[in-house]
Amino acid sequence: MTAPRKTMDEPVYLGMPLDEPTPVVHCRTCNQAARQREAARERDDPSAVTDANVIIRQHPHDRMDAR
Numbered sequence: 001m002t003a004p005r006k007t008m009d010e011p012v013y014l015g016m017p018l019d020e021p022t023p024v025v026h027c028r029t030c031n032q033a034a035r036q037r038e039a040a041r042e043r044d045d046p047s048a049v050t051d052a053n054v055i056i057r058q059h060p061h062d063r064m065d066a067r
């Protein structure tokens with residue numbers, strides 16, 4: 001027998017999602033996108049923030065041991 005649920009669902013976040021990707025330290029593309037993301041935030045441009053997040057998430061990262 002299962003007890004009825006008494007807890008609420010997780011809140012739904014609208015607008016700014018909290019799952020922003022973290023730039024890879026030694027990746028040039030990540031660092032560039034992270035700078036663009038900060039600049040976009042400063043000029044209050046959430047669509048550019050999202051664009052930068054997509055770049056950070058989806059590009060192939062530089063390898064720090066690349067020779």
Ligand SMILES: [Zn+2]
Nearest residue numbers: 024027030061
């Ligand atoms: Zn990267």
